[in-house]
Each structure stands twice: as C-alpha cells, then as structure tokens.
Amino acid sequence: MSQLEIEGVCKEFPLRGGKGSLTVLEDVNLSIEAGELIVLLGPSGCGKSTLLNAIAGFNPPTRGTIQHDGVAVTRPDKRRTVVFQDYALFPWMTVQKNVEFGLKAQGVPEAQRAATARSHIELVKLKGFEDRYPYEISGGMKQRAAIARALAPSPDILLMDEPFGALDAQTRVLLQEELARIVAEMRCTVIFVTHSIEEAVFLADRVIVMSAHPGRVHSIHPVALPRPRNSETRALPEFIELTQNLWEALKPTWDQASTGQD
Amino acid sequence: MLESLLGQRGSRFVRGLLGIMLTLAIWQMLAWLDLINAVLLPSPLTVWGAIVDSLSDGSLIRHIVASMERVVVGVLLAAIVGLTLGVLLGRSSIIAEYCKPIIEALRPIPPIAWTPLAILWFGIGNAPSYFLVFIGAVFPVFISTYSAVRNIERTQINAALCLGATPAMLVRDVLIPGALPVIFPGLRIALGVGWMCVVAAELIAAQSGLGYMIQQSRLLLQTHFVVAGMIAIGVIGFAMNALMTILERKLVPWQESSRAT
Numbered sequence: 293m294s295q296l297e298i299e300g301v302c303k304e305f306p307l308r309g310g311k312g313s314l315t316v317l318e319d320v321n322l323s324i325e326a327g328e329l330i331v332l333l334g335p336s337g338c339g340k341s342t343l344l345n346a347i348a349g350f351n352p353p354t355r356g357t358i359q360h361d362g363v364a365v366t367r368p369d370k371r372r373t374v375v376f377q378d379y380a381l382f383p384w385m386t387v388q389k390n391v392e393f394g395l396k397a398q399g400v401p402e403a404q405r406a407a408t409a410r411s412h413i414e415l416v417k418l419k420g421f422e423d424r425y426p427y428e429i430s431g432g433m434k435q436r437a438a439i440a441r442a443l444a445p446s447p448d449i450l451l452m453d454e455p456f457g458a459l460d461a462q463t464r465v466l467l468q469e470e471l472a473r474i475v476a477e478m479r480c481t482v483i484f485v486t487h488s489i490e491e492a493v494f495l496a497d498r499v500i501v502m503s504a505h506p507g508r509v510h511s512i513h514p515v516a517l518p519r520p521r522n523s524e525t526r527a528l529p530e531f532i533e534l535t536q537n538l539w540e541a542l543k544p545t546w547d548q549a550s551t552g553q554d
Numbered sequence: 555m556l557e558s559l560l561g562q563r564g565s566r567f568v569r570g571l572l573g574i575m576l577t578l579a580i581w582q583m584l585a586w587l588d589l590i591n592a593v594l595l596p597s598p599l600t601v602w603g604a605i606v607d608s609l610s611d612g613s614l615i616r617h618i619v620a621s622m623e624r625v626v627v628g629v630l631l632a633a634i635v636g637l638t639l640g641v642l643l644g645r646s647s648i649i650a651e652y653c654k655p656i657i658e659a660l661r662p663i664p665p666i667a668w669t670p671l672a673i674l675w676f677g678i679g680n681a682p683s684y685f686l687v688f689i690g691a692v693f694p695v696f697i698s699t700y701s702a703v704r705n706i707e708r709t710q711i712n713a714a715l716c717l718g719a720t721p722a723m724l725v726r727d728v729l730i731p732g733a734l735p736v737i738f739p740g741l742r743i744a745l746g747v748g749w750m751c752v753v754a755a756e757l758i759a760a761q762s763g764l765g766y767m768i769q770q771s772r773l774l775l776q777t778h779f780v781v782a783g784m785i786a787i788g789v790i791g792f793a794m795n796a797l798m799t800i801l802e803r804k805l806v807p808w809q810e811s812s813r814a815t
Contacts, residue, residue: 397717
C-alpha cells in the first residue's frame with residue numbers, strides 16, 4: 293500500500309443563500325509513494341489548494357477517503373506539516389521560536405528543541421538570523437524559515453501550498469534549487485502545489501495536472517530528469533522539451549479556466 | 555523661529571505649554587480683578603495652594619491610592635472575564651450564538667446606571683466601586699478580544715494545528731499573542747472607562763478616593779479642593795493612558811513595524 297491513498301475524493305462547498313453547492317473537486321484518485329515529490333499543477337480554480345487542505349486535514353472531503361499509512365485523515369497531524377504561500381509565520385516569535393514551535397508541541401525538552409531548530413535553520417541557510425522577527429527579514433528568508441519550521445518535527449509528508457508564489461522570479465528560482473537540495477537531504481514525501489509549469493518540471497518526480505470546473509485529475513506526467521536537480525537541470529534539452537510539451541498539452545485547460553468557456 | 559531652536563517636537567511642546575500658561579494667566583487675572591466669583595471658580599493660585607495643602611497632609615495621596623486600587627482591581631477582573639469570554643466566543647460560534655444577544659443587551663447600559671443596584675448589593679465601600687469599574691471595563695476588553703480572535707489569520711491557526719499544537723498551546727502561544735495588537739487598544743479604553751467609573755462610583759458609594767474627595771469638598775463649599783481633585787483625576791488618567799501606550803509598544807513590537815511598512 294502507498295503512503296498516501298486518495299480515493300474518490302469530492303469536495304463541495306455550499307453556495308451562499310443555501311441553494312445548491314459548488315463542486316470544487318470531483319472524483320480525485322491518487323496514490324503517492326513515500327519519498328516521492330509530487331507537484332499538483334493547474335490553473336487557478338482547479339481545486340489544487342483544496343485538495344492540499346484536505347490532505348492536511350484542515351478541510352475534510354465531502355465524499356471519498358484520504359488515507360495516510362492506512363489511517364483515514366480526519367484532522368491536522370504533525371506527520372503532515374504545511375508551508376503556506378503567505379508564510380504564516382508567527383510574527384510575535386523570532387525565527388528560532390517559530391522553528392521550535394512544532395517541537396514544543398511534542399514536548400521536546402527546551403535544550404534539545406533549541407538544538408534541533410538551529411540545525412534546521414542551518415539547513416535552510418538562515419544561520420545568524422535566529423533572533424530576528426519575521427518582519428525584520430525578506431520574503432525569501434521568511435519562506436526559508438517557514439520550511440525549517442515545517443521540517444523540524446520530521447514530518448512524513450511536507451505539504452507546500454504555492455510556497456514561492458509571492459516571491460520575485462529570481463528568489464523563486466533560488467528557492468526551488470534550495471528545496472530540491474533540502475528534500476534530497478530530508479527524504480520526506482513532498483506534495484507541492486503550483487501553477488508554474490517550469491517549477492513543476494524542475495521539482496517533481498511526478499506532475500499531477502489538474503483541470504478546473506470541477507477540479508479533477510487531468511493527466512499524470514512522470515519526470516525522469518536526473519537528480520540532484522540544480523541550475524544545470526534547466527539547461528537540459530529534456531527539461532526544455534518536457535516544459536514545452538506540458539504547456540502544449542495544458543493550453544486548452546488553462547484557456548478554459550481563464551475564459552470560463554468549455 | 556521656535557523650530558530652529560528646539561526642533562519640531564520641542565517647539566510643539568513649548569507651544570502647548572505656552573497655551574496652558576496663557577489660559578492660567580488670564581484666569582488668574584480675572585480672579586484678581588474680581589470678575590469671577592472665587593467660590594464658584596477658585597483662582598489657579600488658590601487651587602495650587604489646595605494641591606500643596608492636600609499633598610503635605612497626605613490626604614491627596616491617600617485618595618489617589620484608594621481610587622487607583624479600585625481601578626486596578628476592577629480592570630483586572632474585567633480583563634480576566636473579558637479575555638476569557640472573548641476567546642471562548644471568538645472560537646466557538648455556538649457559544650457565541652447563546653451569549654452574544656445577552657451581552658449586546660447589557661452593553662449599552664451606562665455603568666453609572668448600575669450604581670443603585672451596586673449600593674444595594676454591596677453597600678458602601680470598595681465593593682461597589684470594583685463592580686462599577688468592572689462593568690465599565692469588561693465590554694471594551696470583551697469586544698476587542700472577540701473580534702481579534704475572530705480575525706486572526708486562518709493560515710496561522712492552521713499552521714499551529716498541523717505542527718501539533720495542543721488546545722492550551724493554541725490559546726497561549728497563538729490566539730492570545732495574535733490577538734494582542736487588537737486587545738491592547740481595548741485594554742487601554744477599558745482602563746480609561748474604569749477610571750471614569752471609579753470617580754463616578756466614589757461620588758456616591760465610597761468613603762475615600764478622588765471622587766469622594768471632590769464630593770465632600772463640594773458639601774463644605776471648598777471649591778478649590780474640588781478643582782484640585784479634578785486636576786488630579788485628569789493628570790492620572792493621562793498618565794495611565796501614556797503608560798499603556800508605552801507598554802503596548804514594548805509588548806507588541808511587531809505591530810508597530812508592520813504599520814510602518
């Protein structure tokens with residue numbers, strides 16, 4: 293059995309006024325193996341963030357099941373931590389205290405959690421910024437801190453909801469390379485949501501393309517590019533070809549999502 | 555000319571001071587010229603004498619301490635109840651549905667309207683003052699906590715939950731500090747309202763305190779002590795507000811900076 297089994301997942305949101313409902317996800321089926329880096333790719337409105345929230349346990353599906361190691365997901369759990377697009381760091385805590393949060397929740401003794409947090413801060417290359425508050429550091433650094441915070445409790449699965457969406461293009465590229473390196477080191481499963489095809493191809497073992505209205509799995513594309521992935525990966529002919537092929541295949545979906553026409 | 559000498563802040567301070575001095579000078583002049591009744595409105599110098607007298611015999615300090623103790627007790631009670639209710643109702647919409655209407659019904663009643671009941675329930679002494687301060691201060695604390703908790707970023711709560719936060723940790727480390735930037739102005743207002751309530755309560759239902767002092771002085775027609783008491787009330791109210799502003803800057807530094815950017 294796979295680490296994460298998603299079976300027949302539907303998500304409906306009641307419409308305002310109580311008349312009917314909006315189907316955001318329809319019959320999503322996915323099996324995700326331990327250690328895989330899965331990218332959910334799709335235009336806005338395809339339900340990729342909704343699916344991620346359901347996997348996190350924030351918002352259970354209307355129908356269908358999500359099983360983590362054979363146990364149904366019903367609520368948030370420290371084995372599945374989340375990195376959010378808006379960082380969601382606690383502004384009243386220093387970087388160090390933010391990263392310690394999950395360890396503190398597990399009752400890890402103070403000295404030990406300080407040490408674990410420091411090693412994760414080092415891992416994301418924020419050494420020297422432990423005592424800064426989130427408002428004192430840049431967006432890219434905030435997201436590094438958020439990644440360290442999510443990794444510190446050693447989750448099985450790291451869920452990332454458009455984590456680099458709010459960053460400038462250069463920082464974004466740098467952080468993609470950092471993430472590839474960090475994940476290779478941590479060996480946890482990653483489910484990464486994005487609407488950037490390049491980002492998807494660069495990071496993924498498998499790209500799950502989703503289509504909108506209602507959100508469902510459109511197609512699945514294995515990415516066989518060699519690891520470690522780094523700046524040279526982007527220059528590979530296979531990388532360029534795969535990116536272009538994916539865009540050609542996806543154009544109709546994107547067009548439909550942006551115009552609302554079938 | 556002032557700016558070049560003292561800078562912008564310095565010159566603003568000096569102008570404010572000059573305004574006050576000028577007002578006092580005119581007031582004093584009118585008193586000297588017998589244009590205002592010295593009993594109905596004592597001159598600044600007479601008031602100053604009253605302040606010095608009541609300071610030197612210790613009575614003013616005694617009244618100030620009595621009033622401040624009542625405010626502190628009442629506001630602390632209000633903070634405990636207001637924070638608890640605010641977090642509870644902010645987190646549970648079912649509890650909120652039960653409690654909001656009764657709270658909204660009680661809220662518009664001015665604290666002073668509770669005075670007769672407060673005297674019947676608690677007699678004369680500290681208790682009715684505690685109660686009236688509590689009534690005045692609890693609603694600002696509750697309202698600010700409630701709306702602050704409801705408006706905390708959903709993703710911050712989710713982040714805490716997926717990191718395994720226990721309910722106690724969620725309240726202590728996320729909800730309260732996250733709500734603090736909104737709770738603090740509420741606490742400041744609560745303290746201000748509490749200060750007004752204590753004076754009002756002491757006018758009727760106490761044997762000490764600044765409110766009692768000005769009421770007693772009125773009965774003796776010692777209006778210079780009435781005005782001295784009023785000045786003490788104003789100065790202390792101002793000082794408490796300033797203290798809270800400093801405390802706010804110390805306790806929620808991230809708020810200050812996010813406002814600046």
